Amino acid sequence: xxxxxxxxxxxxxxxxxxxxxxxxxxxxxxxxxxxxxxxxxxxxxxxxxxxxxxxxxxxxxxxxxxxxxxxxxxxxxxxxxxxxxxxxxxxxxxxxxxxxxxxxxxxxxxxxxxxxxxxxxxxxxxxxxxxxxxxxxxxxxxxxxxxxxxxxxxxxxxxxxxxxxxxxxxxxxxxxxxxxxxxxxxxxxxxxxxxxxxxxxxxxxxxxxxxxxxxxxxxxxxxxxxxxxxxxxxxxxxxxxxxxxxxxxxxxxxxxxxxxxxxxxxxxxxxxxxxxxxxxxxxxxxxxxxxxxxxxxxxxxxxxxxxxxxxxxxxxxxxxxxxxxxxxxxxxxxxxxxxxxxxxxxxxxxxxxxxxxxxxxxxxxxxxxxxxxxxxxxxxxxxxxxxxxxxxxxxxxxxxxxxxxxxxxxxxxxxxxxxxxxxxxxxxxxxxxxxxxxxxxxxxxxxxxxxxxxxxxxxxxxxxxxxxxxxxxxxxxxxxxxxxxxxxxxxxxxxxxxxxxxxxxxxxxxxxxxxxxxxxxxxxxxxxxxxxxxxxxxxxxxxxxxxxxxxxxxxxxxxxxxxxxxxxxxxxxxxxxxxxxxxxxxxxxxxxxxxxxxxxxxxxxxxxxxxxxxxxxxxxxxxxxxxxxxxxxxxxxxxxxxxxxxxxxxxxxxxxxxxxxxxxxxxxxxxxxxxxxxxxxxxxxxxxxxxxxxxxxxxxxxxxxxxxx
Numbered sequence: 001x002x003x004x005x006x007x008x009x010x011x012x013x014x015x016x017x018x019x020x021x022x023x024x025x026x027x028x029x030x031x032x033x034x035x036x037x038x039x040x041x042x043x044x045x046x047x048x049x050x051x052x053x054x055x056x057x058x059x060x061x062x063x064x065x066x067x068x069x070x071x072x073x074x075x076x077x078x079x080x081x082x083x084x085x086x087x088x089x090x091x092x093x094x095x096x097x098x099x100x101x102x103x104x105x106x107x108x109x110x111x112x113x114x115x116x117x118x119x120x121x122x123x124x125x126x127x128x129x130x131x132x133x134x135x136x137x138x139x140x141x142x143x144x145x146x147x148x149x150x151x152x153x154x155x156x157x158x159x160x161x162x163x164x165x166x167x168x169x170x171x172x173x174x175x176x177x178x179x180x181x182x183x184x185x186x187x188x189x190x191x192x193x194x195x196x197x198x199x200x201x202x203x204x205x206x207x208x209x210x211x212x213x214x215x216x217x218x219x220x221x222x223x224x225x226x227x228x229x230x231x232x233x234x235x236x237x238x239x240x241x242x243x244x245x246x247x248x249x250x251x252x253x254x255x256x257x258x259x260x261x262x263x264x265x266x267x268x269x270x271x272x273x274x275x276x277x278x279x280x281x282x283x284x285x286x287x288x289x290x291x292x293x294x295x296x297x298x299x300x301x302x303x304x305x306x307x308x309x310x311x312x313x314x315x316x317x318x319x320x321x322x323x324x325x326x327x328x329x330x331x332x333x334x335x336x337x338x339x340x341x342x343x344x345x346x347x348x349x350x351x352x353x354x355x356x357x358x359x360x361x362x363x364x365x366x367x368x369x370x371x372x373x374x375x376x377x378x379x380x381x382x383x384x385x386x387x388x389x390x391x392x393x394x395x396x397x398x399x400x401x402x403x404x405x406x407x408x409x410x411x412x413x414x415x416x417x418x419x420x421x422x423x424x425x426x427x428x429x430x431x432x433x434x435x436x437x438x439x440x441x442x443x444x445x446x447x448x449x450x451x452x453x454x455x456x457x458x459x460x461x462x463x464x465x466x467x468x469x470x471x472x473x474x475x476x477x478x479x480x481x482x483x484x485x486x487x488x489x490x491x492x493x494x495x496x497x498x499x500x501x502x503x504x505x506x507x508x509x510x511x512x513x514x515x516x517x518x519x520x521x522x523x524x525x526x527x528x529x530x531x532x533x534x535x536x537x538x539x540x541x542x543x544x545x546x547x548x549x550x551x552x553x554x555x556x557x558x559x560x561x562x563x564x565x566x567x568x569x570x571x572x573x574x575x576x577x578x579x580x581x582x583x584x585x586x587x588x589x590x591x592x593x594x595x596x597x598x599x600x601x602x603x604x605x606x607x608x609x610x611x612x613x614x615x616x617x618x619x620x621x622x623x624x625x626x627x628x629x630x631x632x633x634x635x636x637x638x639x640x641x642x643x644x645x646x647x648x649x650x651x652x653x654x655x656x657x658x659x660x661x662x663x664x665x666x667x668x669x670x671x672x673x674x675x676x677x678x679x680x681x682x683x684x685x686x687x688x689x690x691x692x693x694x695x696x697x698x699x700x701x702x703x704x705x706x707x708x709x
Contacts, residue, residue, distance in 0.1 A: 100140065101182040110135040112152075113163045114178065116171040132171025133163075134178050144181040146204040166202075173199050180208065188215045194231065201235045213240040220247045222254040226264065248272065250279045256289035262296045266304040269293060274311040278378050283316040306351040313378070315359040386412065387620065388455075389629070389670070390439050391425035392677030394644055397445040399424045401455075402671055403682060406622065409668050418460055421453055427616075429477030429524070430678025433484055434504065438465070439678060440486050441472035448473040448492045452502070457682070468509045469500055474676075476524025476573070478531050481553045485512070485531045488519035495520040495539030499551070515549050515558050521616070523573035525580045529553050532561060532598075534582055535568040544569035544587040548598075564603045565596055572619035572628050576653060581607070581621075583628050584614035591615045591633060599656060606656055610649050610663050617645070618679035624654035627666070632675045646673035 103109060116131035141148035152159050166174065173195040180186040186208070188196060193215050200208035216228050217240060229244035248255060252272070255261050264272070272278070273286050280286050290308045294301045387404045391397065399421040403412040421439065428442025437455035439462075441448070450468040455461075468486060475489030475496075484502040486509075488495070495518035500509045515533060522536030531551040537544055546568065548561030564582065571585030571592075580598040584591070593609040610628060617631025628649050648666040653659060 097182055097184075100137065101179070104135055104137065104178075104182060107135045110137055111162070112136055112138050112141070114174060115163055115165045116169055116174040117165075117167050131165065132174065134171075134174050136178055136181075140181060141178075147202065169199050169202065170195060177203065177205075177208070186211070188212060190219070193219075197231075197235065197237075201237070209237060210239070213237055213243075216240055217243045220244060222251050222258045223260060225251070225255060226260050226268075249275055249277050252278050252289070253281050253285045256285065256292065261289070262293060264293065266301070266307070270308060270311055273308070276378055280378055283313045283378070284318070284321050287312050287314065287317065309352050309355050312355075314355050315362040316378075317359070386682040387622075387627075387629075388430075388437060388680055388682040389618070390430045390437070390678040390680075391421060391428055391442065392630070392674035393426040393616075394672045394674035397424035397426040397443055398672075398674070400672075404668065409666075411668070411671060419462060422462060422464075423449075423451075425449070425453070426676040427473040427475075428678055429472075429475050429486060430680050431477045431479050431484060432680045432682075433479045433482070436504075437680060437682065438477070438484055438502075440477050440484065440502075441468060441475050441489060443473040447471070448490065466502065466507050466509055468502075469511060470496065470498060472496060474521040474570075476522045476533065476536075478524045478526030480526045480529060480531055483553075485524070485526070485551065487524050487531065487533050487551075488515065488522040488536060490520040490539075494518065495537060499533075512551065513557055516560075517545065517547070517549075519545065521570040523568070523571045523582060523585075525573050525575050527575055527578065527580065532573075532580055533558075534573055534580070535564060535571050535585060537569040543567070544585075562598065562601055562603055565605055566592065566594065568592065570616040572614065572617040572631065574619040574621045574626055576621040576624070576626065579656075581619070581626060581653070583607075583619050583626075584610060584617055584631065586615040597656065604656075607651065607653070607659060608662050611665060612645060612647065612649070614645065616675040618677055620679055620681065621653070622681065624652060626651045626653050628663075629679055630670055630674050630677060644673035644675050646670040 112135075114134045114136060116134070118131045138148075138152050142152050143149075150156075151164075158164050169177075173192065176186060176192065176196065177199050186196070188211060193212050197209060197212040197216070200206075200212055213232070216232075220228060220243070225244050225247045229241055229248060232238075232240035232244055249272075269290070273290065278286070290305075290312055294305055294308070387406065389400075389402045389404070391399060391401075394400075401418060401420050403418060404410075405412045424444045425439060425442040426445075429438075429440040431438050431440070435457055437457070439453040439455075441450060441452075443449070448471040450471045452465040452467065453462050454465045456463065470489075471491045472486060472489030473492075476487045478485050478487075482504070484504075485499060486502070487499040488497065490496065497515045497518045499512045499515065501512055502509050518539045519533055519536030520539060523532075523534035525532040525534065529552060531553065533549045533551070535545045535548070544567040546564040546566060548563065549558045550561040551558050567587040568582055568585030569587065571582040574581050574583075578599070581595060582598075582603075583595040584593065586592060591613040592615070593611075593613040594605065595607040595610065596603045596605045597607060598604075612633045614628060614631035614633055618629040620627055620629075630645050630648075633643060633645050646669045648668065648670070649663040650666050651660060651663045
């Protein structure tokens with residue numbers, strides 16, 4: 001090795017060791033001193049740590065240097081280096097905001113105090129005490145809330161104040177909203193949803209308003225739909241207002257029998273009964289609803305009758321009804337008019353009589369005025385009573401997707417341009433989340449799968465989503481807290497005690513803590529913040545189970561649940577209200593026709609037996625009717641003792657104290673007998689347009705506390 005080699009090595013060492021000091025003198029060139037061989041060992045040890053462990057003599061050191069390849073600077077791709085050096089911490093923001101939330105709670109570095117509107121006022125409207133104080137950081141509020149962004153980023157007087165008073169927002173609501181800004185989580189309940197909705201409107205937080213609106217939409221029933229519609233209109237929430245009006249039109253007759261209906265104003269009632277899309281179940285119902293409203297306050301409301309009757313399509317009632325009911329009421333009404341005020345009201349009663357004569361003329365001659373709304377048939381918008389059946393075993397795995405319209409009592413073709421699954425799939429879990437239908441795991445005829453298919457109702461297509469961490473067939477699925485939970489199942493070798501959750505925001509499946517036992521053919525139900533794993537088959541002890549485990553999504557842990565009265569593997573599970581029902585299933589060769597209900601923490605055998613024993617069937621509840629679909633049953637003439645079913649049975653469970661004595665077989669049958677198929681409710685095509693983007697939920701939000709993320 002020559003002096004040039006030593007000089008090159010020294011220059012490298014100088015760069016690495018940082019011995020080029022003052023850059024002001026860098027222009028001055030100094031001739032580097034020669035490096036003696038006695039210094040080489042020191043250079044090597046400093047530049048290549050550990051090299052001295054293998055070079056003990058001067059010759060060894062020199063030979064070691066000679067073996068080194070010349071070091072030449074290589075061109076650097078800066079972009080590639082930057083990409084390669086990017087580090088991503090997925091927990092960074094969650095951890096940081098958790099710390100920020102803790103700091104807020106302790107008042108650390110907070111630079112603004114929000115003060116709620118005093119909740120207690122005297123008769124003069126004056127506050128009796130100061131509102132609740134909530135500390136916060138301005139920058140967090142500005143980044144998360146348009147209201148505060150406008151307040152603190154402008155010349156408003158509040159931008160300079162340390163304390164800000166907020167009108168029309170109580171202390172608990174203000175605390176909940178600020179917690180949501182810091183954590184992204186908010187518990188919505190029946191008791192706080194209206195206050196949260198109002199606050200979200202004031203703060204212009206559209207995501208929170210949508211969450212509250214969706215909760216109220218799921219709460220809609222005949223007793224509150226009119227109030228919710230008015231509430232939504234007063235807050236300018238057209239999504240919820242449209243959803244409530246659609247519900248009102250769809251459930252008019254049920255609404256007409258509620259007390260809230262009697263409190264309607266004349267103008268609101270006129271608007272309602274003039275809708276072409278009113279679901280009346282016969283124009284006779286509209287006439288009777290008007291009559292009921294008038295009779296509720298006959299003295300004051302009789303004068304409203306002519307205008308209301310102008311919107312009743314009296315010509316569309318049957319001739320028999322017209323003769324027996326309407327004419328007799330008209331005679332009574334005439335006598336009433338004369339008794340109250342013979343002059344003006346007689347004139348008005350003649351208008352009603354004109355409508356009656358118009359109807360008689362139509363029934364006698366068939367002639368009518370095409371431009372008159374009283375002769376125009378109503379075209380009701382059908383409610384969401386579509387059931388989607390996904391895949392199944394018939395007798396092998398199939399990719400078929402069928403839709404049943406319970407209102408029409410028929411199978412629907414061409415809806416959504418519906419396509420079958422991309423691959424055969426039976427023994428899968430099917431659920432709905434955010435208007436999308438998910439088919440999870442299952443068996444494709446040759447192997448257990450961990451794939452997920454998602455149905456998009458906007459374009460009628462299926463597409464693939466993230467795969468699970470484990471292969472699972474005969475699993476159970478449920479949705480809670482904005483996530484899908486896949487529980488138990490069979491991976492082809494053994495039953496599983498594991499479970500995992502899918503978060504559509506991240507597109508990832510993550511493992512949950514394991515259950516206490518392995519559960520294949522497990523039934524799953526979701527109620528509020530809890531996922532129920534019901535029965536199933538334990539591969540370890542080779543027996544069906546009667547035990548239940550409950551996963552608390554807030555605590556992220558499984559806890560023991562109440563034990564069923566009977567062992568059930570492959571039971572059909574459904575929810576209604578705050579109850580869970582398990583139908584059928586089997587314990588070894590014994591296929592069950594019994595059913596039991598989990599209510600108030602206790603399983604009760606208060607339901608009649610199904611007409612046919614069923615295992616691995618599907619079940620769901622629409623309104624107050626429970627449906628059990630397909631499955632396998634035992635018949636003595638079958639060679640293997642089992643066969644697929646094409647029948648559907650229903651049971652009215654509106655009241656557990658007054659359950660019918662028997663199930664009713666629905667008139668429509670499955671297109672092909674099958675078991676192990678997934679089932680869920682599906683919004684009708686008009687649902688998105690009419691509901692303004694909201695979709696029906698499998699479990700009513702009014703019967704659960706919704707944890708919104």
